[in-house]
Amino acid sequence: MTTSLLLRGGVVIDTVPAPRVLGPADVLVEDGRIAAVGPDLAAPAGAEVIDVSGRIVLPGFVDTHRHTWQAGIRAALPDTTLHGYLERVLGELSPRYRPDDVYAGTLAGALECLDSGITTVVDWAHIQLSPDHTDANIAALRDSGARAVFGYCHLGGGDLDAFTAEGTRVRRAYFDGGDGGTVTMAMAALGPELTDPERALREWRLARDLDLPVTVHMGGHGPESAERGLAFLEENALIDHPTMYVHANHYTGDALKRIAGNGGTVSATPAIEASLGIGEAVTGRARAAGVPTGLGADTVVSGPGDMFSIMRAAHMLERGRPDGAGAGFTVADVLRMATIEGAEVAGLGAVTGSMTPGKQADLVVLRTDTLGTAAVRDPIAAVVLAAETRNVDTVLAGGRVVKRDGVLRGQDMSRVLSALEASARRIGADAE
Template identity: 35%
Template sequence: MPTPAPRPEEFVPGRPVVFRNGIVITVDTPGVLLDADVLITDDTITAVGQRLAVPEGTLEIDASGGILMPGMVDTHRHMWQTALRGYGGDWALSQYFVFYYLQHGQVFRPEDIYAGNLLSALESVDTGVTTTLDWSHALRTPEYADAALQAFGEIPGRFVLGYGNYLGAPWEWTATPEFRSWIGKFPTSDMLGLEIAFDVPDSEDFPERAAFEYARDNGIRVTTHAGVWGATTDVGLHNMYKAGVMTDQITYVHAATLSPDSYQKIAATGGTVSVSTESEQSAGQGYPSTWELRKYGIPASLSMDTSVWWSADYFSAMRATLSADRSRDHLEAHAKGDTIAVNKLRAEDVIWMATMGGAKSLGMEDKIGSITPGKKADLLLIKNDQSPAMTPILNPTAHVVYQAGTADINTVVVNGRVVKYEGARIGLDLAPVRDTVARSVEYVRSQLGEKDWEEGMHPPLDPTEEIENPYTYQEDSAS
């Protein structure tokens, strides 16, 4: 007789949990295991294998018919913008820059940063993204940063704050006593990390050097948008390399329009790249760069960028990345009159990017990113007995990327804590988050005014040139 399914109230801190009889994608040796178990004790994965012996009192979760994989890792999300979800769905990149950087970004208060982060953090947990780097480039003062951290303290996810301030120069704001005092008190833990987030536009004197040196001297990683068409080019990377600040502590976001020389510099200095495929395809930063990164052996992670444009669906991120890479390979081959016979990028590769690639980008590869005994227990069970798309499961990695979706997320575990079970979050009600966001939206809308609010959401179309069609209907001359 099967063991009864546990009730949510049975998931108590410190009680061991075992997943039984699932397909386990370890993203590590030994790879994909069939009919396997995973044991969690406290916050740690303690055993992986078949028919595991477990301590008395261990809660059992039936994973049969499902796929167990590591929690996913998002290495670049502007979480504060989530409160305006979908507002910029028809934007070009220039409209995004104008709205936030030049016009309306300054109306956001600390409580609006909090609202966006709170909703984004809850959504991350709900969709199996157990670790998120918040590329928080609207932190005008430490009070704004406190608001971002407040949201993280209320949601049981693993977060990294990428501290940024797009309204100021990084060599200036990283040198202020207020910023350095705040950094000195930052409560770093296994659940909360810190990076500095800023960009390097073209310049001859490279003033950003001081910010890089501050980060290096204080052991803080840097995340920077690079290779963005028309914004951050090879010049910035040349200056970084010349100054000796390109290291393995830097993540380059997008990296979509760089020269071979720049990719070589990233590879030589051990950098990583965060690829936001849907963003790059839609906003025009450049063609998603995994097809280039493979040539140089540069490790890639995945990211969603911002929900002001796109969803936070990480299955979509994996699917789009794999498809974009293969599409470019085909286009390159066709341009030479060739045909691709074997796909170079596989489903297992984008799963690695979504998990271990993200962990490596954050310097956390020894803690998270794979189902390995001794690592933190960040896990995701994909199982939906009522979904036609979840049967049969023949090729597990391809199934995750091309068949499964967020509706199939059965269980999410963060740091050993079960935060979602049988498709429902445990103790994480949406209502108070929704109300907080509604108040923020109402405020921002009131500050913009109805005219600017509507125009911001619906940018006018430029006239398009039509090509005359030489083929016209002709009557049958014989009739």
């Protein structure tokens, strides 16, 4: 039996080929997919009709890089450096995590995404201390209802055979069904810049053997490390593997063109890259080199977790470049990066990120009857420069309403928050 939902009379923004306002229009959703977009669509028999007149309707945001498990240590290090973050979070706090802490943090972090209109998240999960930690992480993503790419980063010790066996187990146990589920898998590789060459080769070759894309922190550790890491991939015939480069700040124009020529993508996390001193904004340079570029929150330990803050950071940092090279960077560019371009970076461009009929109905409805968004002249500019989480009225993920009238649905939020607070207290004990 077909299930139908009609969003009636919204100010619809599509994102392909570039963000543009379609005008007052309806959006018809059938069986979880966008069926039609246009004015005065007929409501099928039995369809639920939601009046969104005067409200902005657009594709859900895509967060291309987030350590979702860290929701329980939010704002722990607001004024630190990258070194301080690595030392405190990965060196001191993460070893304290039990599987139930991973579940609590990941579920709350994924729900935070949905609450703020992020319907797809690439979860760079470097908290896989044991198989139980991994199982809890995947369970939380699935229970959240968000669309997610689970970036598997094995931290269970230096035994490379054990790494291979566990990565294979996870792939076969959870992601071999081919059922088009909302959670898919990628290899979150430490190498070549953050580990030794032997481990790096094992990670990338296992990704190839298991037919997994790679998401990797590369390009954010200085110019020499950036070039050395890219040369490592070229020398080992790995650079043509589907790869998302996170923090590509220190790549030269030539390196970015090499990445583009091999089908690579970039995830920029502008707020964190500025806050932790990782490097100057790469958004404009990467896109100019032909590299699809998405946006990410990275970590709520040191930065914001909503896409509105991230879009504003991207816009201002790029336009504020001292050489003036970012003056042509527009709000439409930013919105594209937060939606369809981010979906392409996540490997989901055919699934989500635009209003194209046939795609999954991952949609956001924004209120415009608040003081911060009233009298909207340019809806695209309003999304990027004025809106905030409290404007997110309705969210659909795969056609399922997960937020309505400003309230998350289908979750016991009291229980979610209580579990997160209990986990945060335990993890933070004696850590100061």
